[in-house]
Amino acid sequence: MSLSPIAYADSLRIGTIDFVSPDEIKVLLDVEAPDTVALNTGTPRPFPRINGYVLVPSDQGYLVAQVEWITVEQSQYPKRKGMQDFGLVDLPYPLRKMSLNPLGCLIYEGREEDKDSYEFRRGVEAYPTVGDPVLLPTQSQLRSIVESGENRRVKIGISPLAANAEVRIDPDRLFGRHLAVLGNTGSGKSCSVAGLIRWSMDEAKKARSGADPNARFIVLDPNGEYTNTFRDMSKVRVFAVEPAEGIEQLQVPLWFWNSAEWSAFTRASDRAQRPLLRRALREMRGGADRSEDSIFILRRKISSILITLKSQVRNGENYEGWKFGPKLPVFIEDLEAYGRDVPDQENGLSGLRDQLQGLINRPNQTFRKQNGQTGYNDFPATAVTGVIESFQNYLDSIGGVVYQAGPNEDTPLQFDGAQFADHLESLASQENNSQFFDYLIMRIRTMLADTRVSRIASGDAHTTLADWLENYIGDDQASNGSVTIIDLSLAPAEVVHIITAVIARMTLEALQRYRKLNHGKTLPTALVMEEAHSFISRYKDDTEDQNTAAVCCQVFEKIAREGRKFGLGLVLSSQRPSELSPTVLSQCNSYLLHRISNDRDQELVHKLVPDNLRGLLRDLPSLPSRNAILLGWASELPVLVQINALPENHRPKSDDPDFWGVWSGHAQREVDWTAIAADWQQTQAQAVQENEDNQETARDAGEFDDDIPF
Numbered sequence: 001m002s003l004s005p006i007a008y009a010d011s012l013r014i015g016t017i018d019f020v021s022p023d024e025i026k027v028l029l030d031v032e033a034p035d036t037v038a039l040n041t042g043t044p045r046p047f048p049r050i051n052g053y054v055l056v057p058s059d060q061g062y063l064v065a066q067v068e069w070i071t072v073e074q075s076q077y078p079k080r081k082g083m084q085d086f087g088l089v090d091l092p093y094p095l096r097k098m099s100l101n102p103l104g105c106l107i108y109e110g111r112e113e114d115k116d117s118y119e120f121r122r123g124v125e126a127y128p129t130v131g132d133p134v135l136l137p138t139q140s141q142l143r144s145i146v147e148s149g150e151n152r153r154v155k156i157g158i159s160p161l162a163a164n165a166e167v168r169i170d171p172d173r174l175f176g177r178h179l180a181v182l183g184n185t186g187s188g189k190s191c192s193v194a195g196l197i198r199w200s201m202d203e204a205k206k207a208r209s210g211a212d213p214n215a216r217f218i219v220l221d222p223n224g225e226y227t228n229t230f231r232d233m234s235k236v237r238v239f240a241v242e243p244a245e246g247i248e249q250l251q252v253p254l255w256f257w258n259s260a261e262w263s264a265f266t267r268a269s270d271r272a273q274r275p276l277l278r279r280a281l282r283e284m285r286g287g288a289d290r291s292e293d294s295i296f297i298l299r300r301k302i303s304s305i306l307i308t309l310k311s312q313v314r315n316g317e318n319y320e321g322w323k324f325g326p327k328l329p330v331f332i333e334d335l336e337a338y339g340r341d342v343p344d345q346e347n348g349l350s351g352l353r354d355q356l357q358g359l360i361n362r363p364n365q366t367f368r369k370q371n372g373q374t375g376y377n378d379f380p381a382t383a384v385t386g387v388i389e390s391f392q393n394y395l396d397s398i399g400g401v402v403y404q405a406g407p408n409e410d411t412p413l414q415f416d417g418a419q420f421a422d423h424l425e426s427l428a429s430q431e432n433n434s435q436f437f438d439y440l441i442m443r444i445r446t447m448l449a450d451t452r453v454s455r456i457a458s459g460d461a462h463t464t465l466a467d468w469l470e471n472y473i474g475d476d477q478a479s480n481g482s483v484t485i486i487d488l489s490l491a492p493a494e495v496v497h498i499i500t501a502v503i504a505r506m507t508l509e510a511l512q513r514y515r516k517l518n519h520g521k522t523l524p525t526a527l528v529m530e531e532a533h534s535f536i537s538r539y540k541d542d543t544e545d546q547n548t549a550a551v552c553c554q555v556f557e558k559i560a561r562e563g564r565k566f567g568l569g570l571v572l573s574s575q576r577p578s579e580l581s582p583t584v585l586s587q588c589n590s591y592l593l594h595r596i597s598n599d600r601d602q603e604l605v606h607k608l609v610p611d612n613l614r615g616l617l618r619d620l621p622s623l624p625s626r627n628a629i630l631l632g633w634a635s636e637l638p639v640l641v642q643i644n645a646l647p648e649n650h651r652p653k654s655d656d657p658d659f660w661g662v663w664s665g666h667a668q669r670e671v672d673w674t675a676i677a678a679d680w681q682q683t684q685a686q687a688v689q690e691n692e693d694n695q696e697t698a699r700d701a702g703e704f705d706d707d708i709p710f
Helices: 005-011 139-147 171-176 189-207 259-266 273-286 294-311 327-341 343-360 381-398 417-429 434-449 451-457 465-472 493-517 548-566 582-587 599-608 611-617 659-664 673-680 684-700
Strands: 013-021 024-029 053-058 061-075 093-112 115-122 133-135 154-159 165-169 179-182 217-221 237-240 366-368 374-376 483-487 525-529 568-574 590-593 627-632 639-643
Touching: 053 093, 053 139, 093 139, 115 139, 139 165, 154 189, 165 171, 171 189, 171 568, 179 189, 189 525, 189 568, 189 639, 217 493, 237 465, 259 273, 259 434, 259 493, 259 548, 273 294, 273 417, 273 434, 294 327, 294 343, 294 381, 294 417, 327 343, 327 417, 343 381, 417 434, 434 451, 451 493, 465 483, 465 493, 493 525, 493 548, 493 568, 525 548, 548 568, 548 582, 568 582, 582 599, 590 599, 599 611, 611 627
Parallel strands: 179 568, 179 590, 217 483, 217 525, 237 483, 525 568
Antiparallel strands: 013 024, 013 133, 024 093, 053 061, 053 133, 061 093, 093 115, 154 165, 154 639, 366 374, 590 627, 627 639
């Protein structure tokens, strides 16, 4: 016998409302309400259950609420349904109560394929009143609560609290407005990130009838976990500090670096060193396209002297001798060196040297200081003006002044690092306190001398900016693959932040220019940052001398604020959200929260969500692996998700160490420290070559018989 609709609805009733506020609703459970398992919805279901869903009838359909807590309250007057003997007024009959968080409305849409259809909408327009009934949702209603929403194209797991309903996400919402994956180490963050990429690509591939998707994921991997994660996917690009089979050499040429990154790396002071550094960059980039032309190099160097002469400040009709005079011998030495480099210009350069020497040899121009050094009296402006005109005329005769109207210091034009250090040293020598720039130049030369750094920063001489963008961001239609893995695990500590900052900034600026040249259309790209707390950490805003970590964080802050407009989405994975930049974290619109046990991290996460949703976050310390809470823009409501399982060969290499397996012999571990030391000291290739040479020598000497294998 089937129940009437009214009788069926009454069978789902579990209690009545006895308290209402905008962020909390309290319910008095009926005596007949289930104690542990509810059978009245058609299938056995645990009830009451923390963070489970219940319904309250409303004008629009049902108000959806989430269970926050359940308690038993002693009552003297149990005037309750089912209690017959009201004469025993002093017996402490227990009353069960429940607190709810209102989430939204479940709207009835009619029947489709002989099933009731519902749609969940976030937000509450009208609250219930005291005495309204509270109902258990049916299976179809539970699924509608979790599965509602448009464009839910990618399945990421199921919801144990909603009859194992499928949890699907809209990629536009998840990746377009930044996602933070937070949780303790070992809670499943890396697998979740890898799964989101893989499952999204699988669905996109289905939508393209089996063709590879036109997608772009760039994974910045500080621990080398993702190197083999996507090997089964076609055309995955992997870059690392030390190339191997299937792994290309990571290249972030130093001519990509802008002035802020150079200043942070060299720790240039703001007052004197940074202006000189920017000037050197501007001049090197201005001459980049003709760096092999000796005349052009000479023009750039002479132009540098001319600019210095013109930039000197006059005091009335004179140039102050103590500032201007010490530069002249340096200019003379430079001109002598230039004459040796370009012999056919010796005559013209000799005339310029004579002009400068004539300034020094003027009567009463120099004097001997007490310390034995040469001092200079003020120089008349008329004499200096004549020298400046001579330099200008000479430059006009060989092609004119260069670099003044050229590109700015941040334009990625190619130049040689060794020449940059030499040019910076040449500019520094023109200053009165040239020793003040020694440390700046030493940092650059030390970097270029370090083989670990030079392999990354020097770059291939034949690599162009277009080649780099094609390899690291992806070619047209993603024909060279949808995923780029950048393994930073062996990157030197002194440059790892700069390398990360340059890659992120170049990606953002490339997408900015793509939109500019394509009439406002964007190229959707996702930038994944593992161990984000190491690269996007808090820094002091009032620090004058910004270090490389601060510059790296500032790049990601700009991406967090502006990336969405240019199609660049962030995916941050971190086990210490309390150490992340507040700017970046606040710009994330979606969160996937795994187990978090640290109290500071929990406190921060609680501040990110509305007050009436914090009850769900109390589950964070006890969440098992593969379980997470999805909330924010990507989900219509906060939902507990059991993430899809990844096969062993699809997981990032972040498993816990197998201590017992190794101890007990079930897992074999062979150790060859000699090979490790050779690889570490970069002597392995040399040792192999020496071994081959020794065998060749022995064979020539007749020690081996070629007919006998050995």
